[in-house]
Amino acid sequence: MITPDDLTRISLFAQIPAGERRTIADHAADVVLNEDEWLLLEGQGAAFYGLLEGRIEVYKWLGRRNQCIAAYEPGEYFGEVPLLLGAPAIASLRAASKSRVMRLEPQEFLELVTKCHVLSGEISKTMMARVSRVRQWTIDSPPAMATVTGRELDVECYKLREFLMLNRIPFTWNDSGGEAASGPPVVELADGRTLVGPSLRDLARALELEVDPKLDSYDVVIVGGGPAGLAAAVYGASEGLCTLLLERFACGGQAGVSSRIENYLGFPAGLTGDELSARAYQQAGRLGAELLTARSVEAIEPAVAAGEPHTVVLDGGTRLSSRTVILATGVNWRRLDVPGIERLAGHGVYYGAARSEAMRFNGKRVHLVGGGNSAGQAAMYFASYASSVTLLVRGAKLADSMSQYLIDQLHTKSNVTIEMEACVVGVEGTDALEAIEVECGSSARRERRPSDGLFVFIGATPETGWLPPAVIRDQWDYLCTGRDVMDLLRERATDAWPLERDPYLFETSVPGVLAAGDVRHGSVKRVSAAVGEGSMAIAVTHQYLAELQASMPAAGGV
Numbered sequence: 001m002i003t004p005d006d007l008t009r010i011s012l013f014a015q016i017p018a019g020e021r022r023t024i025a026d027h028a029a030d031v032v033l034n035e036d037e038w039l040l041l042e043g044q045g046a047a048f049y050g051l052l053e054g055r056i057e058v059y060k061w062l063g064r065r066n067q068c069i070a071a072y073e074p075g076e077y078f079g080e081v082p083l084l085l086g087a088p089a090i091a092s093l094r095a096a097s098k099s100r101v102m103r104l105e106p107q108e109f110l111e112l113v114t115k116c117h118v119l120s121g122e123i124s125k126t127m128m129a130r131v132s133r134v135r136q137w138t139i140d141s142p143p144a145m146a147t148v149t150g151r152e153l154d155v156e157c158y159k160l161r162e163f164l165m166l167n168r169i170p171f172t173w174n175d176s177g178g179e180a181a182s183g184p185p186v187v188e189l190a191d192g193r194t195l196v197g198p199s200l201r202d203l204a205r206a207l208e209l210e211v212d213p214k215l216d217s218y219d220v221v222i223v224g225g226g227p228a229g230l231a232a233a234v235y236g237a238s239e240g241l242c243t244l245l246l247e248r249f250a251c252g253g254q255a256g257v258s259s260r261i262e263n264y265l266g267f268p269a270g271l272t273g274d275e276l277s278a279r280a281y282q283q284a285g286r287l288g289a290e291l292l293t294a295r296s297v298e299a300i301e302p303a304v305a306a307g308e309p310h311t312v313v314l315d316g317g318t319r320l321s322s323r324t325v326i327l328a329t330g331v332n333w334r335r336l337d338v339p340g341i342e343r344l345a346g347h348g349v350y351y352g353a354a355r356s357e358a359m360r361f362n363g364k365r366v367h368l369v370g371g372g373n374s375a376g377q378a379a380m381y382f383a384s385y386a387s388s389v390t391l392l393v394r395g396a397k398l399a400d401s402m403s404q405y406l407i408d409q410l411h412t413k414s415n416v417t418i419e420m421e422a423c424v425v426g427v428e429g430t431d432a433l434e435a436i437e438v439e440c441g442s443s444a445r446r447e448r449r450p451s452d453g454l455f456v457f458i459g460a461t462p463e464t465g466w467l468p469p470a471v472i473r474d475q476w477d478y479l480c481t482g483r484d485v486m487d488l489l490r491e492r493a494t495d496a497w498p499l500e501r502d503p504y505l506f507e508t509s510v511p512g513v514l515a516a517g518d519v520r521h522g523s524v525k526r527v528s529a530a531v532g533e534g535s536m537a538i539a540v541t542h543q544y545l546a547e548l549q550a551s552m553p554a555a556g557g558v
């Protein structure tokens with residue numbers, strides 16, 4: 001319990017009358033922290049604190065790293081900046097040694113500031129000093145962690161830009177124009193190192209992203225870092241499982257490229273895919289999951305005998321063993337079947353949102369193919385850069401494929417045109433896209449349209465060909481789980497399922513190998529559904545591990 005005497009140790013309260021100290025003490029919480037325990041996390045609801053004993057360090061996410069930027073000693077107070085701005089916590093607070101802190105809830109703090117002029121003046125002065133310190137951190141931290149130099153239309157450069165953007169690495173782009181005509185892209189890092197034509201993994205390693213597993217064996221290996229995989233990582237790690245997540249490109253998956261997710265519960269103003277991925281990534285890491293980026297899983301070798309672990313083979317040949325595997329590999333954009341289009345991929349033709357490219361289309365003509373929400377969101381995003389955005393939709397009615405809120409938003413943009421019953425049937429361009437040919441209306445008349453960028457959103461397919469045949473799929477390559485496994489096996493007249501029990505919910509046709517999210521047969525293809533499936537897959541993982549444990553011969557017998 002905080003006493004008025006305790007409060008005299010905090011400089012701010014030493015100067016106020018004893019009666020007021022008593023009132024504050026009556027409303028304060030007495031928070032005792034062990035070494036390394038977090039008092040507050042960046043983004044949480046703020047509160048006001050005074051440090052009585054120990055030492056509190058201030059951590060802030062700058063670029064991709066959570067850096068210690070300051071520390072408080074006994075007698076200091078903090079938390080007033082976000083409270084007075086009505087914002088969430090702008091940094092995290094962690095006990096560097098065993099500490100004791102007094103905490104006032106926002107309402108108590110605001111009352112204090114309103115009623116006591118002495119405190120109010122003092123707190124305002126401190127706040128001004130701290131705001132200018134935050135400004136200085138921002139100025140001092142390098143605006144870019146990398147500079148990419150290369151030819152604008154080089155596919156390798158595009159890949160590097162997209163990789164950096166989706167991994168939230170601040171970077172600058174330097175178009176070498178015609179000069180370095182055939183050279184590979186060059187990446188200069190903020191610390192002066194230069195990488196010539198780096199692979200994504202080399203670049204990730206140079207930027208200190210985790211790329212190598214720390215252990216040889218895990219309780220659960222999650223393949224794919226979209227919403228399903230990240231949710232599984234959060235739940236797996238928080239429930240004490242030794243958890244590894246492997247993501248081949250950037251955590252966030254499809255959701256990471258979404259410019260605004262409006263229908264995710266708890267975010268009334270919507271949130272960007274980038275925010276969702278960053279938060280989930282930080283959350284999973286903080287809870288103890290190992291998260292590797294730029295690592296692809298190339299094969300799964302199912303356990304040879306009941307109770308044995310599965311083997312997971314990574315790119316480069318690294319082999320890991322894991323008692324369970326969760327496949328959360330999502331889906332990839334379907335390719336547009338038009339002659340010559342693959343030659344222009346990355347040279348004006350893109351699959352998916354390619355947010356890193358939006359600025360390059362400033363003042364240019366952009367065409368988007370597809371009538372789903374992803375195409376609608378991308379049209380909204382490009383509308384802020386391009387001079388004209390044309391959405392080409394094959395169907396006759398947009399409401400059949402797109403949510404009404406997006407249709408309404410698109411109608412407010414004067415530079416967005418929606419064309420129904422329109423199909424792209426041709427592309428033109430030597431080094432880069434110059435024009436598209438569109439087949440319009442029921443008469444199927446063909447028109448040539450000059451175009452600087454064509455973005456394709458025509459549905460997606462799962463990429464599951466790398467999995468062993470024992471993991472059965474439906475006719476579209478989605479992974480069958482639970483009851484669907486038995487139904488499909490019956491249909492195919494095989495009895496490949498090896499156990500007496502039926503597969504658990506989310507369990508594939510290989511015991512202990514689960515699937516969650518968009519890659520699963522019958523999945524709903526929504527962020528919230530993927531998150532739900534990822535977290536439920538962990539519940540099933542526990543069930544499977546308990547079964548394994550129960551089937552082990554009892555140790556220590558005579």
Ligand SMILES: Cc1cc2nc3c(=O)[nH]c(=O)nc-3n(C[C@H](O)[C@H](O)[C@H](O)COP(=O)(O)OP(=O)(O)OC[C@H]3O[C@@H](n4cnc5c(N)ncnc54)[C@H](O)[C@@H]3O)c2cc1C
Pocket residue numbers: 223224225226227228229246247248249250251252253254255256257258259260261262263264295296297298328329330331353373374375377516517518519524525526527528530
């Ligand atoms: C532009 C866009 C906007 C969207 N907007 C919304 C919206 O507003 N609301 C909504 O509810 N839904 C939306 N969706 C759908 C939603 O994003 C998906 O349903 C959701 O992301 C599916 O999550 P997932 O984890 O199953 O798969 P994904 O998000 O596809 O993630 C799978 C991940 O696995 C990785 N991976 C694949 N294979 C391997 C491998 N072999 N090794 C390692 N990693 C691998 C991929 O790189 C990817 O990161 C949108 C989708 C898009 C594309």
